[in-house]
Amino acid sequence: MASSEIHSIQTISGNQPRIRRIIEEAGQTFLAGTPLQIAPGDGGVQAWNGTSLNPIAGFSKEFGLNLGALGVLPSASVTPAQVFTFGSVPYETSAKNIGRPLFNDGRTGFEVALSDTVFLGQVGPAQTALQSNVGKQYGITIDADNHWYVDLTKSTAGTNTAVIIVKLDPNDQSATPRGVYFVVIPSMQQLVG
Helix, strand or coil, rough: CCCCCEEEEEEEECCCCCCCHHHHHCCCCCCCCCCCEECCCCCCEECCCCCCCCCCCCCCCCCCCCCCCCEEECCCCHHHHHHHCCCCCCCCCCCCCECCCCCCCCCCEEEEECCCCCEEEEECCCCCCCHHHHHEEEEEEEEECCCCEEEECCCCCCCCCEEEEECCCCCCCCCCCCCEEEEEEEHEECCCC
16 A cells, blocks of 8 residues: 655644755656655755654655756756656656746755654554654654655664654545654754744
């Protein structure tokens, strides 16, 4: 069973979630809902590596553009396929996304991971969200279909955790519910303020 896209569901303050657009690193092919980090050195956004406790800048609102260089759209004379297609399509391994030439500016929009923003995601495909998970820290992991999920097997605070479950998804009424609301742990927030 595949996981769904992570996105904001509410804010604690009642305001809109903060959204940023930052130049994208070269070769990024992530899906919408992917946790992102700001790369050290040049400051472009890239998919979070998920293997170490690098802080999370936020969750992508769009697909990675597979740019040829940092924040630079490839020219049609160099690689026309990159101008018109990018990323991957969930559940369609041979499909590509059609480019949006008027909006492809070499930047990626993402919802910033702040203590005020509550995100909606799912626990792992073989896991069930329980009331006993609320208030606890967990890690996040990439699924076989390149979506990310809250991983209940990663629960060692300070070692492999990144989020805190704050509520079960009231709209997930299945026999084995997976939906959870979560916030990113303050120490894992890359863009504070």
